[in-house]
Amino acid sequence: MKNKIYLPNGTEAQEACYSEFPIEEYNTNPFIQALPPIADKKTIIKKLMTIPTFKEVERELDSSYRMHIVKRLYKLFQPLPQHVRIWNMVFSLVFQGYLARNPFDKEYIRYVNATGKQIINRTYDLSNKTDFRTTANCGLLIGYSGMGKTTTMNKILNNIPSVIVHDTYRGQHYNQTQLVHITLQTPHNSSLKALSLQFFMKVDEILGTNNFKKYVSRNLSVDAMLPLMGIVSQNIGLGLMVIDEVQHLQNRGVLQMMNYFVTMMNSFGVPVIFIGTPASYPIFQNELRIARRVTGSGEIIWNNMGNDNEFRLFLESVWKYQWNRKFTPLSEELIQIFYEETQGISDLIIKLFVNVQQMAIYSGKEEITIEIVKRTVKESFKMMKPMLDALRSGNPYKIAKYEDLRRLEETHNKKTERxxxxxxxxxxxxxxxxxxxxxxxxxxxxxxxxxRDYTDDDIRQVYIKANKLGVSPYQLLLEKGYIDEMSFGQGDDFL
Structure with a gap:
């Protein structure tokens, strides 16, 4: 069993314990050998699974208690195939990223020392080519809001020690504190300086260092900060940088930010994972250098679940946790209404199930019925109704109003017919x-x-149908919801 160590600032770290891997190139690098074993599918599911506490006798408790107990469901985590894919992507990026950064490799030591001197003397130029050949790549996790992207990433990273303390490696003294991963939030204003400051503060918070005080000054430019981030990353053996909420880059600063991350990978060998909603996907489509690295390591598109076996597996895993006095078996009718009202978004499935039980308890019905589900949706899902209506319609025009709900395979994989x-x-x-x-x-x-056989959502279908019916294409497009009727009353002003 690996020993826990507490840093002077109170952060929990792990004492390095070196493992042998079947992969030969992993067995000469202390950064890699100190990492957890590579897990198989069964182990991954077991490590990710989180089951809420449940006792059938709790159904006999007073309603006031059960209204609180039912919220345990928010802790439930049911692993699905997508979660296993994300786990494998994360571990692969960390392991592969360290390959070129072996602290016992003479060429790498020489590169780090030379780079450090240039940065301190302010002679380091990011555009200069070096002999360092990075093995760092980047991963991309793009999905609907409510599918659990951030939660999944946090659960996976919880299975990798954040801080590892090294002392001796193969009989040699090796004093090193290794920061395996760090998560940063994309600033709302796409500010590179804000992201850089966040990096220094986060590292200091975790390791108890004083990098912010040491390196950052009021007049320090972003161009000067990036090399300093690089040297800090090298000094702490940073294994992975996770950038969450990348859709905030949509409005400004995209090119600068992409240059920023490419430099972190190329010059300092730090892998990067981007997490965002479908609104952020065009950023990566338009940036060849990022797209090339994503293609080599992992691009995971996480849409809502279809009304299929995956959705049923998820709903069945949730359904047994009922605190109503009368247990309601899961029927086909209930499956269909739950899909209809949540459109396969996992967060909404959990929330609807919690609210339905609370409604059943509050009303005194003490069982789940179709009527209670409909009543719950009407009272508790008011704000979500326009978005869910758009998803239910399957109309690209309506869905386009909500960038976070756009199904990526519909736009990314379609090819123009010529x-x-x-x-x-x-x-x-x-x-x-x-x-x-x-x-x-x-x-x-x-x-x-x-x-040609056009798909149901192809606008050309409407034109063909209009010709067959002998009606105006405009009128049919208006009825189908592809265009809005811009009408104004006599008292309205058009600006």
């Missing part, structure tokens, strides 16, 4: 796995008409 000349489409069918798959083969034949 036809150089009329083609003949021949339909063939093959069996792939357990599913029938349609293949379309084409042959040049200018006499054949082009036939």
């Amino acid at each position: 036809v150089e000349q009329p083609v003949k489409i021949i339909k063939k069918e093959i069996i792939k796995g357990n599913q029938m798959v349609n293949l379309l083969t084409v042959s040049n034949n200018p006499k054949q008409k082009i036939q």
Whole structure:
């Protein structure tokens, strides 16, 4: 068992205990060997699972107590396949990022010493090429608000020691405090200086150091701060930087901020994970250097759950925690209404289940019914109604009003159809796995008409339907909700 150590400022750290890995290149680096073992899928699920305290006898308690007890459900964490993917991405980035930063590698020691002298003498130039070849990459976690991105990341990082204290490595004295990971919040104004100051303050808070006082002054520019952040990262063996709420970069400072993170990876070897809502995705699509690194290590798109087995697994894992006097079995009708009213957003599923139980207790019904679910939604989900209505409609125009709800695969994976000349489409069918798959083969034949199958949300479908019905395309587009009718009363002013 690994011993705990407390730093002078009270931070809990872990005494380094070195493991041997089946991967040869991991066994010569104390930064890597001090990390936890690489876990299999079963172990990952076990480590992430959090189950609230539950006793059936509590159902007999007075309603005033049960109104409080039901909120234990907010502690529940049911691992799903997406959580396992995120775990593997995080661990891979940390392990791989340390490969080029071996504190016992002579070339790396030489690079760190030379870089440190240049930064202190203010002669360091970020644009200069060096012999240091980084192994750091970045990960991207983009998903709906309410799917648990930050919660999941925090639970995973809780399974990696934040601070590791080294003393002796393979018989050699090795005095080193290793900060494995740090999480920063993107400033609302996209200020690089605010992010830099946050970095120094967070490191000092965790390790009890005085880097902020030592390096930061009122007139220090961001260009001067970045190398100082780099040298601090090298000195503390920083393994991973997590940047949360990156959608705040949407308005300004995007290019500068991306240059900032690329420098942290290239010059100082620190891997970065970006967490944000779908509103932040265009940032990474437009930044080739980041996109290239994300492609090499991990891009996880986390949309809401569909009405499928994953959603049912999640709902079933929650359903057994009922504190109403009468236990209500999970029926198909209840499954459908819970999906309809939450659209597969995990945070809303939990909140609806808590509020439904409280409503059942408060009303005296003491059981979950369709009527109570509808009443709860009407009274407790008022603010969410426009967003959920947009999701239910499947209308891209309505969903586009809420950037945090945009399904990324609909915009990211679609390709523009381009036809150089009329083609003949021949339909063939093959069996792939357990599913029938349609293949379309084409042959040049200018006499054949082009036939296309448009998706339900394709605006061209509306135009085709309008022609068939003999009505105005504009009127049909208006009815389908793709455009707004801009009408003004006589007393309205148009500015």
